[in-house]
Amino acid sequence: MTSSPRPLVPISKSRLHEEIIGQIQDRIIKGELAPGEKLPAERDLAQSLGVNRGTVREALKKLEMLGLVEILHGDGIYVKNYLECGNLELLKSIIYSSSTMTAGIIKNLLELRRILAPEMAAAAAANRSEEDAARMKKIIASDEQSVLERDLAIHSAIARAAKNLPYVFILNFNNQVFRDFGHIYFDDAENRERSKKFHRDITAAIAGRKQDEARKIMRDVLAYTDRKIDEYYKIAPTKRRAGGNS
Amino acid sequence: MTSSPRPLVPISKSRLHEEIIGQIQDRIIKGELAPGEKLPAERDLAQSLGVNRGTVREALKKLEMLGLVEILHGDGIYVKNYLECGNLELLKSIIYSSSTMTAGIIKNLLELRRILAPEMAAAAAANRSEEDAARMKKIIASDEQSVLERDLAIHSAIARAAKNLPYVFILNFNNQVFRDFGHIYFDDAENRERSKKFHRDITAAIAGRKQDEARKIMRDVLAYTDRKIDEYYKIAPTKRRAGGNS
DNA sequence: TTGGTTCAGTGGTTCGACCAATTATAGTAT
DNA sequence: ATACTATAATTGGTCGAACCACTGAACCAA
Numbered sequence: 001m002t003s004s005p006r007p008l009v010p011i012s013k014s015r016l017h018e019e020i021i022g023q024i025q026d027r028i029i030k031g032e033l034a035p036g037e038k039l040p041a042e043r044d045l046a047q048s049l050g051v052n053r054g055t056v057r058e059a060l061k062k063l064e065m066l067g068l069v070e071i072l073h074g075d076g077i078y079v080k081n082y083l084e085c086g087n088l089e090l091l092k093s094i095i096y097s098s099s100t101m102t103a104g105i106i107k108n109l110l111e112l113r114r115i116l117a118p119e120m121a122a123a124a125a126a127n128r129s130e131e132d133a134a135r136m137k138k139i140i141a142s143d144e145q146s147v148l149e150r151d152l153a154i155h156s157a158i159a160r161a162a163k164n165l166p167y168v169f170i171l172n173f174n175n176q177v178f179r180d181f182g183h184i185y186f187d188d189a190e191n192r193e194r195s196k197k198f199h200r201d202i203t204a205a206i207a208g209r210k211q212d213e214a215r216k217i218m219r220d221v222l223a224y225t226d227r228k229i230d231e232y233y234k235i236a237p238t239k240r241r242a243g244g245n246s
Numbered sequence: 247m248t249s250s251p252r253p254l255v256p257i258s259k260s261r262l263h264e265e266i267i268g269q270i271q272d273r274i275i276k277g278e279l280a281p282g283e284k285l286p287a288e289r290d291l292a293q294s295l296g297v298n299r300g301t302v303r304e305a306l307k308k309l310e311m312l313g314l315v316e317i318l319h320g321d322g323i324y325v326k327n328y329l330e331c332g333n334l335e336l337l338k339s340i341i342y343s344s345s346t347m348t349a350g351i352i353k354n355l356l357e358l359r360r361i362l363a364p365e366m367a368a369a370a371a372a373n374r375s376e377e378d379a380a381r382m383k384k385i386i387a388s389d390e391q392s393v394l395e396r397d398l399a400i401h402s403a404i405a406r407a408a409k410n411l412p413y414v415f416i417l418n419f420n421n422q423v424f425r426d427f428g429h430i431y432f433d434d435a436e437n438r439e440r441s442k443k444f445h446r447d448i449t450a451a452i453a454g455r456k457q458d459e460a461r462k463i464m465r466d467v468l469a470y471t472d473r474k475i476d477e478y479y480k481i482a483p484t485k486r487r488a489g490g491n492s
Numbered sequence: 493t494t495g496g497t498t499c500a501g502t503g504g505t506t507c508g509a510c511c512a513a514t515t516a517t518a519g520t521a522t
Numbered sequence: 523a524t525a526c527t528a529t530a531a532t533t534g535g536t537c538g539a540a541c542c543a544c545t546g547a548a549c550c551a552a
Contacts, residue, residue, distance in 0.1 A: 054300055058303060073261075084402075086417075086422055087415070088332055089311070092332075094411070101411075108412050112413060116362060165351055166334075166358055169337050172329075174332075
């Protein structure tokens with residue numbers, strides 16, 4: 001109740017080609033379209049969907065960039081094995097589309113974070129610039145945003161301070177997911193206070209270049225948050241719509 | 247020298263819109279196009295580039311999926327801050343485009359792998375199915391592929407056995423990069439033998455559900471390989487073309 | 493069997509037109 | 523002068539038809 005702004009609605013901006021992407025993507029992820037399978041020709045797809053060929057092409061361009069299909073000039077369009085691609089954007093689609101997997105994948109993400117984040121916090125303490133420290137202090141000082149947003153910002157700042165670009169990308173992906181599921185943790189007032197303290201402590205440790213302390217602070221806070229989130233999913237394993245298929 | 251077949255040529259398939267993507271992407275990554283900046287209208291871009299508007303649109307659709315631009319109906323096209331997106335596909339573009347950053351990012355990737363892989367190996371030992379064990383044994387039995395390919399396959403199999411989908415995606419990304427840079431390590435005959443032994447040992451540990459052993463084997467082998475690769479970059483820090491800008 | 497040719501199918505690109513959403517502008521009422 | 527409204531201009535979204543470039547398969551010739 002306290003403050004669950006939930007930024008209104010995503011709103012599907014119409015955009016026909018997005019609809020086409022969704023349809024094909026779903027069929028691939030559900031396994032209806034097997035890897036290696038050949039899709040109908042663009043002209044046939046356009047006719048089947050009742051849209052213009054150019055619109056189909058725009059959708060296919062996005063699907064190709066996602067790593068779901070491979071387009072071969074003069075040959076055809078083939079379904080790729082999405083498990084063999086390394087596109088996290090696609091993983092996000094899977095998380096948000098199949099509610100049966102969501103809880104499991106969230107747990108997986110938390111596990112990865114529990115392993116990586118403490119080490120990256122230590123790296124941040126070692127590699128931080130003055131600008132990094134200033135950025136973190138500014139975040140904990142601002143009282144405007146929600147605690148959730150500040151938490152995401154702090155983690156992002158730590159990633160930048162660690163000077164590990166791939167980790168920045170992974171962390172950003174994590175944040176994009178946690179922004180939508182973080183309310184599980186931040187709806188509780190005590191948890192919010194605990195986070196604020198964490199923000200101050202980790203900022204002080206990194207600003208003070210104390211690697212071991214930063215690592216320990218991060219490890220402890222994640223152990224706590226993960227336990228809380230785990231309890232939530234244990235209590236309400238599937239509070240979502242029933243009637244889903246396998 | 248042993249066996250560098252170099253399968254002739256990949257050949258760039260032209261594809262006009264790919265060229266457009268490259269141009270805009272480069273300008274954004276180089277900072278010539280700042281985040282928030284508005285791009286020319288599609289019609290103007292088409293005229294400037296001397297191509298059709300539909301072609302420009304296909305390029306923009308891919309750039310949007312990459313997370314480099316944001317397209318607003320009736321408004322315009324805006325450059326996004328790519329550091330705030332979580333798209334690893336984009337990271338790959340950065341690795342392959344700016345040779346000045348490549349070595350550093352490779353080191354970053356190795357660091358992440360050194361942290362994650364041992365834990366995931368332990369998780370694989372805990373969660374593996376019979377199918378996972380069989381897959382790994384099949385890989386080490388096949389004598390057809392190169393050691394590099396077998397190494398990538400083993401790591402991929404471990405990731406799948408760990409039952410952590412996000413890690414599968416991250417690992418696949420790693421593999422895509424290491425497939426192009428792995429020769430740094432696998433050109434050496436002794437290293438190749440060492441890898442073969444590692445494949446056997448880690449497979450046995452995971453098949454035997456020995457978590458601690460799997461973790462240790464993975465940690466040890468990565469400590470060795472990373473040291474070798476680090477030596478390479480120390481000896482030949484920039485063996486590439488000179489004259490690059492900052 | 494080998495190599496070259498033809499041909500149908502498919503993706504790639506182009507042109508021109510119109511629809512839909514946003515923004516800027518001018519105008520009106522208060 | 524201000525605030526609201528209607529209009530026009532700008533921009534992305536879709537459409538339709540046509541042609542180019544590449545691929546694969548069938549066919550033919552050496």
